[in-house]
Amino acid sequence: MPGSLAALISHMINRFVKYRVLRARPDKTLHLISQGGYSFPSGHAMTGISFYGTLAYCLLRTAKKNGKYAVPCRILAAALCLLIVLIGLSRIYLGVHYPSDVLAGWLLGGTFLATFVYILNRFGGFLQ
DSSP: OHHHHHHHHHHHHHHHHHHHHOOOOSOGGGOSSOOOSOOSSOHHHHHHHHHHHHHHHHHHHHHHHOGGGHHHHHHHHHHHHHHHHHHHHHHHHTTSSOHHHHHHHHHHHHHHHHHHHHHHHHHGGGGO
């Protein structure tokens, strides 16, 4: 549940920023896939760090509370962090984003993630 909520809110923030900046995507001849819309910030990078970051946080919280599952939870959390990086890099490789789009997506998503985790820690007793 927290991951889905984080992804939804992150997506809405991303759309808001995209339609304020209105940055065009790289030249279509560079695209390996068909992609429309605006480029800045990368929605995949931003939503990826928000969703998978929230899941990683929940896994690490589980590892801390229950030592029996500590190692598998930490391994999964590390895999999710690697996935976040790979998603962003794939958007550059596919030619649909500039590197600055992905960096901005990671920064905005990371800022949102930190805020979301703070809110979960402060007011999220109902999630435990």
